[in-house]
Amino acid sequence: MRVVTAMAMAALMLSGVGAQQVVVRDLGTLGGGFSMAYGINNIGQVVGASLWQTEQIRPFRTQPNSPIQPETDLLGTLGGSEAWGFAINDGGQVVGYSLLADETTMRAFLAEPDGTLVDLGTLGGTDSMAFAINAFGDVAGASLVNDNPTWRAFVKLYGQEMRDLGDLGGGESAATGVNNLGVVVGYSVTGNLVERAFVWTESTGMVEVDGREGFWRSFATAVSDTGIVVGYGTFEGYRGNRAFAWTASDGMVVLETYYGTMESRALGVNSRGVIVGSYLNAEGSQRACAWFPELGVVDLNDLLPSGTRWVLLEATGVNDGDQIVGYGLRDGVTRAFLLEIGLPDTFSITGKVTLGDFTGDPRWVPVTVELRQEGAIIRTATLTLDEEGNYRLPEVEPGTYDLAFKASHWLRVAVSGVTVTEADVDGVDVTLLNGDIDGDNEVTLFDFGALVAAFGSMPGDSNWNPDADLDGDEEVTLFDFGILVRNFGQMGDE
Numbered sequence: 196m197r198v199v200t201a202m203a204m205a206a207l208m209l210s211g212v213g214a215q216q217v218v219v220r221d222l223g224t225l226g227g228g229f230s231m232a233y234g235i236n237n238i239g240q241v242v243g244a245s246l247w248q249t250e251q252i253r254p255f256r257t258q259p260n261s262p263i264q265p266e267t268d269l270l271g272t273l274g275g276s277e278a279w280g281f282a283i284n285d286g287g288q289v290v291g292y293s294l295l296a297d298e299t300t301m302r303a304f305l306a307e308p309d310g311t312l313v314d315l316g317t318l319g320g321t322d323s324m325a326f327a328i329n330a331f332g333d334v335a336g337a338s339l340v341n342d343n344p345t346w347r348a349f350v351k352l353y354g355q356e357m358r359d360l361g362d363l364g365g366g367e368s369a370a371t372g373v374n375n376l377g378v379v380v381g382y383s384v385t386g387n388l389v390e391r392a393f394v395w396t397e398s399t400g401m402v403e404v405d406g407r408e409g410f411w412r413s414f415a416t417a418v419s420d421t422g423i424v425v426g427y428g429t430f431e432g433y434r435g436n437r438a439f440a441w442t443a444s445d446g447m448v449v450l451e452t453y454y455g456t457m458e459s460r461a462l463g464v465n466s467r468g469v470i471v472g473s474y475l476n477a478e479g480s481q482r483a484c485a486w487f488p489e490l491g492v493v494d495l496n497d498l499l500p501s502g503t504r505w506v507l508l509e510a511t512g513v514n515d516g517d518q519i520v521g522y523g524l525r526d527g528v529t530r531a532f533l534l535e536i537g538l539p540d541t542f543s544i545t546g547k548v549t550l551g552d553f554t555g556d557p558r559w560v561p562v563t564v565e566l567r568q569e570g571a572i573i574r575t576a577t578l579t580l581d582e583e584g585n586y587r588l589p590e591v592e593p594g595t596y597d598l599a600f601k602a603s604h605w606l607r608v609a610v611s612g613v614t615v616t617e618a619d620v621d622g623v624d625v626t627l628l629n630g631d632i633d634g635d636n637e638v639t640l641f642d643f644g645a646l647v648a649a650f651g652s653m654p655g656d657s658n659w660n661p662d663a664d665l666d667g668d669e670e671v672t673l674f675d676f677g678i679l680v681r682n683f684g685q686m687g688d689e
Contacts (some may be wrong), residue, residue, distance in 0.1 A: 217498045219505055222520075222531040223262040225253055225269055232520035232531035234282040234463075234512040237589065241520050242283040243531050244291075254280030256289050256306065260518075260533070270306050273314050278304070282327045285579055286558075290315075290325035290334050303336050318347055318359050327372045327417075330579040331559050335379050337369035348381050348395070353559075361401050363391055370395070372417040372424075375561050375577045380404075380415035380424050390414060392426050392441075405446040413439070417463050420577040425461035425470050436460050438472055438486075451492045459484070459492075463512040466576055467590060471510035471519055483507035483521050495519070495534060507532060515589050542615050544588040546623035548580055548600060552678045553629065555667025557584045562627075564588060565599040591615050599688065600625045604632050604662040606687030628687070630679045632662045636687040638679065646671065646679055 224230040227246020234242045239259035247253040247269070254270040255263050272278040275294025283289045289306040303315040303325035317323040320339025327335040332353030337346040340359065348360040348370035362368040365384025372380040379395040385403070392404040392415035404415060410428030418424045422443060427436040438450040438461035450470065452459045458475035470486040476494070483495045495507045507523035519534040548562050557580040566574040578586040578600075595614045601607040605627035613623055630638040632645040649663035649671045665675040 217500070218535045219499060219503070219507070220262065220533040220535075221525055222257065222533055224530070225255055225263060225265045229529040230255070230263065230531040231522040231529065232511060232533070233280065235514045235518055235520045235533070236283045236285045236287070237514045237516060237587075238285060239514070239516070239518060239533075240283055240287060241531065241533060242280040242289050242291075243520075243522075244279040245531070252277045252279065254278050254289065254291050254293075254306070256280065256283060256287065263531075270310060271312055273302055273304055273312055275300075280306070281325065284328050284330050284332070286330065286332070288328055288332055290328045290336070292324040292336075303334065303338070305332070305334060315351055316357060318349055318357050320344075323349070323357075326370065329373050329375045329377075330561075331375065333373055333377065335370035335373040335381070337381075348379070348383065348393075348401075350379050350395070360395050363393060363401060363403055365389075368393070368401070371415060374418045374420045374422075375579065376420060376422075378418050378422065380418045380426075382414040382426075392424070392428070394418075394424060404441050410437075410439070410447070415441075416461065419464045419466050419468070421466050421468070421575060423464050423468055423470075425464045425472075427460040427472075435475075438470070438474075440464070440470060440486075450486050461486070462510065465513045465515045465517065467515065467517070469513050469517055471513045471521070473509040481508050483510040483519075483523065485510055485513070485519060498534075498536065505532070507534070510534075517590070540617075541590045541592050542617075543619045544591055544598070544613065544615065544623050545619065545621045546586060546625070547584045548578070548586055548602075549584055549624070549626040550602060550605060551627055551629045552665060552681075553667045555669075556582065558582055560602055562586065562600055562602045564601075566591070567597040567599065568594065591620075593617065598623060600627060601636070601687070602627055603634065604665060605629055606631050606638070606682075606685060607636050607689075609688035628682055628685055629665050630682040630685070631687065632660070632665075632679075634662070638682050638685050642679060643683075646675060650676075 225245040226248035230245035232241050232243035241257045255268045257268050273293040274296035278293035280289045280291040287308040292301050293304050301322040303323040305313045318338040319341040323338035325334050325336035334351045338349050340347050345366050348368035349357045351357045363383040364386030368383035370379050370381035382390050383393050390412045392413040393401045395401045413428030415424050415426040424441040427438050435458040438459040439447050441447045461470050461472040463471045468488045474484050486492050505525050510519050510521040512520045562578040565572045593615050597611045599609040608625045632642040646663045649660035652659040653670050663671045665678045
């Protein structure tokens with residue numbers, strides 16, 4: 196990534212950023228003096244915290260692309276005088292933490308779309324906090340364990356109990372991000388009593404992030420559905436932080452800083468690879484910034500019209516439409532902002548995915564789609580279906596694509612020649628064939644063997660295999676055998 200200085204603003208304009216209007220919106224407050232935004236979903240709902248009219252801090256959840264409306268956007272507490280909202284998914288579920296009525300105990304909460312606040316409990320101790328949520332309602336955060344005053348990272352699958360993710364040898368850990376594939380990130384104290392960023396999956400457990408760039412301490416803050424982990428770290432002998440990005444293929448890369456200054460933090464990332472955070476400028480003042488794949492690092496204040504009343508201090512979240520939220524000073528008062536940048540025109544592809552022979556809720560089934568051109572995969576995205584199976588794939592540039600759809604135990608289906616010109620494309624519908632338990636894109640004797648091994652099981656049983664539950668009724672029965680027999684020998688598209 197290259198640094199974008201004032202001398203490079205002409206290139207910035209030509210590349211698309213600034214070629215269209217840049218809009219920064221003051222999201223207002225709940226009635227008090229300040230507000231701060233921490234997350235945004237793909238339909239433009241923003242979550243954060245604000246002073247309420249009683250001078251108590253309350254979480255808020257806005258309507259799509261709208262300022263705070265105290266009458267409808269105020270979220271409550273779990274009995275105490277203070278609560279903060281940190282993350283929101285596309286279904287409008289919000290997580291954060293709230294004080295209980297005793298005004299000292301903190302608890303992680305989940306706010307449902309109807310405003311109901313649910314105490315998520317703990318790992319056995321008194322306090323907990325939630326920092327991230329994915330499309331399926333899985334929550335990541337940190338909790339005290341029993342009477343031990345040590346925080347431990349947790350993930351809580353929707354409707355299930357909290358799960359202790361362990362640590363890297365030093366006892367303490369915290370989870371700060373979770374994506375739609377179940378990848379959890381955060382940081383943990385090692386056996387050397389140093390904080391290090393981690394990546395956790397069901398198959399690998401907690402693994403220290405590759406620190407090949409030489410960080411002494413590191414903290415992961417967010418992870419995209421495409422596997423980009425971001426955060427910040429400190430080099431030994433240097434007290435300041437430097438932002439980083441990490442992928443399994445490329446390892447850790449220290450992100451460029453603006454005008455060569457040293458201090459920066461990365462706090463959010465979207466599926467396109469736009470990273471947001473903050474840096475310290477040459478005068479030592481904090482400023483909001485973003486790292487664009489096309490451009491490198493940009494001080495977001497440089498994109499604002501001259502004479503603006505804003506000083507943007509920190510960007511905390513970005514959605515797949517490149518809408519950025521955070522907080523700054525407007526006329527000297529801390530306010531939540533929503534920034535929209537006119538990047539090159541992009542459009543959406545929408546349609547319906549029918550999950551063959553499935554009676555469960557499609558909202559809990561992630562569907563992966565590959566965009567291909569001339570046989571090469573140029574983008575991979577995870578789709579979130581609604582209750583009817585409808586999806587929306589945003590941020591598609593004009594061109595002709597082949598789209599390949601795949602879900603866990605369904606065969607891949609490819610749709611050729613989808614052309615995006617100057618408008619959204621609707622009606623790209625597919626029906627996926629069921630029975631691919633082992634995920635090799637073919638229904639074979641291996642799938643038959645996996646189903647036999649899980650036959651008669653339900654969630655919680657030692658031989659339970661969710662991919663063998665072909666019809667989604669949370670039990671492996673003869674109905675699942677019927678589906679496999681009916682589709683035996685079928686192969687998915689390449």
